[in-house]
Amino acid sequence: MKLTKFDIYFGLLLAAASIVLPFLSPGEAMIQLLTLAAIWAIFAIGFDFVFGSLGMVSFGHATFLGVGGYAVALATQKYGLPFYGGAVLAIAVGAAFALLFSFFALRVSGIFFALVTLALSQLIFILADSKLGSFTGGSDGISGVERPNFLGIDFFDPVNYYWFVLGLYALVMLAVISLRSSPFGRVIAAIRDNETRADQLGFNVNRYKQITFVISGALSGLAGALLASLLMYMNPQMLHWTTSGDVIIMTLLGGSGTLWGATVGVLVFEFLKEWLSSWTEYWYGILGTVFILATIFFPRGIIGELEKGFATYQKNRRGGAR
Amino acid sequence: MLLFLLAAGLTLIFGMLGVINFAHGAIYMLGAYISYETGRRTGSFLMGALVATLFTALVGAVVEKLTLRPLYERPHFYQLILTFGLILVLSDLVRFFWGPGYQEVPIPQLWSGTVDMLGSTIPMYRLFVIGFGALISVGLYLVLEKSTFGMLVRAASSDAEMVRILGLPVGTIRMAVFAIGCGLSGLAGSIAAPLFPIELGMATNTIIDCFIVVILGGLGNIRGAIAASMLIGMVRAIGYVYMPGWVDIMTFVLLIGTLLTRPQGLFHRTARTA
Secondary structure (H helix, E strand, O other): OOOOHHHHHHHHHHHHHHHHHHHHOOOHHHHHHHHHHHHHHHHHHHHHHHHOOOOOOOOOHHHHHHHHHHHHHHHHHOOOOOHHHHHHHHHHHHHHHHHHHHHHHOOOOOHHHHHHHHHHHHHHHHHHHHHOHHHHOHHHOEEOOOOOEEOOEEOOOHHHHHHHHHHHHHHHHHHHHHHHHOHHHHHHHHHHHOHHHHHHOOOOHHHHHHHHHHHHHHHHHHHHHHHHHHHOEEOHHHHOHHHHHHHHHHHHHHOOOOOOHHHHHHHHHHHHHHHHHHHOOOHHHHHHHHHHHHHHHOOOHHHHHHHHHHHHHHHHHHHHHO | OHHHHHHHHHHHHHHHHOOOOOOHHHHHHHHHHHHHHHHHHHOOHHHHHHHHHHHHHHHHHHHHHHHHHHHOOOOHHHHHHHHHHHHHHHHHHHHHHHOOOOEOOOOOHHHOOEEEEOOEEEEHHHHHHHHHHHHHHHHHHHHHHHOHHHHHHHHHHHOHHHHHHOOOOHHHHHHHHHHHHHHHHHHHHHHHOOOOOEOOOHHHHHHHHHHHHHHHHOOOOHHHHHHHHHHHHHHHHHHHHHOOOOHHHHHHHHHHHHHHHOOOOOOOOOOOOO
16 A cells, blocks of 8 residues: 555644643543553554455454453463563464464355354353453453563553553554555455455465464554553453454444554544543443444545545645646 | 244344344343333233334334445445444443343243153243244244245345336335344343343343354254254253353354354255245
8 A cells, every 4th residue: 555645644643643642631541541542543453454454354353452461461460471571472372363263264254254253252252251260360350460661661650651552553553554565465455355366366365364364463462461551450351252343343433444544443432432431321322323323424434534535625626726 | 942033033134134133132132121121011921022022123123224224235244343333222222221230020920830741840931932932933934935025025135126126115125024033033032031130241142142043054044043043952951961161162162163164054955045
C-alpha cells in the first residue's frame, strides 16, 4: 500500500493529539483511558492485519491477547522473570498459539474460518477457566502483574507507563506500515482481492496466510502483556469470545483495512464507553446500537468515510482550479 | 431435545437465508425472560410459552426488516458481525427490565410428577420436552418439505432473483423465515425456563452450544441438526457419568474434528441440497 496524503495528515494529527492530550488534561483517569486505548489499538492493528489486509474474519483473537496476558502474568509472578522477559515470552506465546490455530483454521475458509477460530478460542477459554485452574488461577485470575523497569524510570507512574505504551504503539505502527508496503504486503493484498489469481501466479497462499496470522498473533500477545501489566491483574475474561467480538466492533467502526481505522475505532469505542458509562450502566447496549447503525450505513467505517470525503474534496478543488 | 429446538431455528435461518445469527442465544434468553414474566403475571405456563414465541417472532421480524435487509448483498461476515451487535443490545434491554439477577420459573403443575421407566425415575417435564421437541421437528419438516410456504421458502433461498421475477415477495418470505427461526428460539427459551435458572449469561453461552449442533449437523440441514443434537446429548450424558469435567472439552474436540474433516457436517448427503 502507498501512504496517501490523507494517511499522513491524519497520522500527524493523531500523533499531536496523543502527545498534547496528557498535558492538556492531566488527571489519572484520562491517562489510564489513553493508555488503555493505545494498548487496545495495538491489539486491533494486529487483528486488522488478518481482517483488513487479508480479508479473513477471525473470532479467536481473544486467545492471543489472553495468552499474552497470562504469559507475562505467570512469568513475572511465578517464575520471577523481569517484565521484559515476560513480554518477549508473551509475543512468542501469542505467535505460537496463532500458528497452532492456523494449522486447523486455514484448512477451511469464509464463515467456517470464523467458526473454527471461535471454537478453538472457546476451548482455550474453558481450559484456562477451569481445567488448568491451578496453573492459571482459574476464574479468580492472577493479581500483581509486574510493570517494566527501564533506566530507573518508575513505570508504576501512570504517565510514564503511558509514554512507554505510546512508544511501543508507534513502533508497531511503523512495522505494520513497512510490512504492508513491502512485497510481502502486496502479496497479502493480492490474496485478499483475488485468492485464486494469487495462487495461479505461483504464490503459496496458505503459507502467506499462516505468516500473516502468526504476526497478528504476536502483536496480540504483546497487547495482552501490556494490558495485564496496565491492569496489574489477569483473568480468563480476556480469553472469552466476546473479547474477539469487541475487537471486531472496534476495527469495523474505525474502518478495517485502512491505516488508521483500527486506532480510531478503538479511540471512539473507549471514549464512547467512558462517556456513556458515566450516565448509564447500559452503555454496552447503546454502543451495540451505534455499531449496528454504523454497519448498515457506514460499512467503510469512520476512516473509510473520511477518506472518501477527502478524495472528493481534493477532486473538487482541482476541478475548481481548472 | 432442547438443544434441537434451539438449533432448529438457527439452522433454519442459515439454511434458508445464509445468515449466521449470532444473536440466536440472546433471543433464546429473551424468550425465557418473557415467559417468566408472563407466567408470573398470569400464572399460566402455557400462556408464557405462547407469548414468548409470538413476541420473539415479532422481534425477529422487526430485526430482519430494520437491520438485515440492507445487508444480504454484502459479504457474509457483515451479518455475523451485525448480529453480534444485536446480542449487546438485547442483553442490555433484558438487564434494563429484569435486572442482573437470577430468575426461576416453576415446573408447570400438569407435568410436575415423575415417571418410573426402565428402572429409573424420570421427571415428567423432561419427557414432555422430549415429546414436544419431536413434535416440532416433525412439524418443521412437514412445513418445509411439503407445504406451499415451504416450497416458496426453498425457492427463495436457491434463487431469490427468479422468485422475485415471478412476482413473489422475497423480502416478506425472508422476514417470515427469520421470524419463525427467532420464534423457535424464543419457544425453546420458554421451555427451558423451568429447567435452568434464567440469567444474562444465556445469551453468550447457549449460542456456542447451538453452533456446535448446527455445524455438526451441517449448516442449514434440519435433519442433520436433529441427529447432531441427539449425538451431543448422548456424548454429554455419557461424559457426565464417566468423565465429568471433560464434557465441554470433548464436545469441542468433536466439533473441531468435524470442521476439519467434514466441514459440510456429519450428516450431509450430497445427492440432495436442502
